[in-house]
Amino acid sequence: MKYLTICFILFFSTSIIWAQTTTKYAMVIHGGAGVMDQKSMTPEIQSMYLNVLNRVLSVGDSVLSHGGTSMDAVEKAIVIMEDSPLFNAGKGAVFTHDSLVELDASVMEGQSLKAGAIAAVRDIKNPISVARAVMEKSEHVLLNGLGASQFAKEQGFEPVDNSYFYTEKRRKSLQELLKQERKATTNDKHGTVGCVALDSYGNIAAGTSTGGMTNKKYGRIGDSPIIGAGTYANNETGGFSCTGHGEYYIRLGFSRDISALMEYKKLSVQEACREEVGKLTKLGGTGGVIGLDKNGNIAMEFNTEGMFRGYIKSGGEKGVAIFK
Template sequence: MSKPFSIAIHGGAGTILREQMSKDLNEEIRRDLEKSARAGHEILAHGGDAMDAVVAAVKVLEDSEHFNAGRGSVLTHKEMVEMDASVMHGEDAKVGAVAGVRHIRNPVELARDVMEHSPHVLLIGDGAEEFAFGLQHTYTEQDYFVTDRRYDQLQSMKEKGLFALSESKYPDDSKHGTVGAVAFDQQGNLAAATSTGGITNKQYGRVGDSAIIGAGTYAQNGNLAVSATGMGEYFIRKTVASDIAARMRYLKENVQQACEAVIHGELKAMGGEGGVIAINGDGEIHFSMNTSGMYRASIGLDGRLMVKIYADE
């Protein structure tokens, strides 16, 4: 008889507008969210490790054009893709992260390889790719990542001199694009993974919270696994992921109390928008956001699938 297990995933939080969401796009996004959750859940159902589950789930979202990670990554000021990702296993605090990679189809896989095949925690840019190719990762041309939507989005932002759109052609142009997953496996392990293309029109090799353990990603067996999405600079300043874990560990808050206190408390007060997905040490899931929406899905301890987009769902 199998033991309890669960998984939750997200595809970014922010201003997601119903009036600009076509029926077809709505269905496509929800289908991808379900596919991601089921990919990770299937691994858990067969007794697989939580790390394998979160990587599999995130890969589905990285391969979709609808999310700001992998294939759908936003473009930098120089019309390039620069991607960040991180993973953490809750059993022994093993972590791996990459930042500023340009030719890796699934950065979340490379982050796991940093964890498993190097003595390091975080590799960046050309060095991260040199490491990747030494492990037989396939070199992926930039053309694979550049979509018409992201190119048009970049040109619009360059014209306005912005890093976030005030006028949206798409329902989520003001969304803080990140994808992530958290899982609780039958062995009681927790794991988290996060991946992103960053922010449109970014310059100077900017890196956000998705590559930073304790800011965008955290996992600790018996306590919490969390993946964040939002305004990365604020999430780094508030070390959001580790702060939630600390509130649970030391203040004995439950997962809902801890998430809400951070996301709707000091983070929001200082102007930080976004959200988190979290699973506690018993496999209970919680979503928290201070925005109008967050692409999200989960399959809980009861085996029921949930897929949602808007905050009021």
């Protein structure tokens, strides 16, 4: 009898573990949305972007398929894009009016509704990782500037010189804007990066990282580090990461509003994201959003010519794209 009891306990425990680790998982990513001329973007350039997007999905899939958490997948995915000079985040971030690079990032987990963010930092190589540290190792949600850098150092992150982020492509973009004596407008690409993941335990996480707008002034901060604007996650609805003209996203409370549309109007993740992008369009804003619900359904909506994007699911379904 004792032997049978032990066998039953072992079987029951194994069944629980098996059930937890065979639940569907999914991940969706973006690398920014904006004006993209398909004719001028050569096949070679498109291939460069698609290769990075595929690598990001492969890393995320490896994390999730081995029982990793959605937050782990989000962080690792975004770090890859921050380290690439192709995107407006980390290494490839755009310049401010003063020829500096200032970075913003945020993360949120859907189970606890905990969140962390940093803004206007100049010496943090991977802002997404420090945003996660703010969530997990501080009593705050959002830190900015020198305070965020001090926190990062205390948590063991090695600072980098601002010159680490400089790329000739971004410098030329700033010079073109300065020569035209205009601010960055909706004609500029929105190269923010983001990721939303659902893990095998049913938990959703979202993250966003950016260098903001080319030629930004006065310590401008956009939507990416603002929870409920550029980033939001809730296990009861879904997770979202945005890219676009941040002022509009802040005014709309964009990502939280999508969650509300799903919760109160019972819209699907695709319907809710599409409706919110419609609101953005009516205000005159441009950009896009990626979303993922608790069942692994994916949304990738935008009102621009293109958005660097991709997704992968536990069943092997996968896709990457740039243009509509």
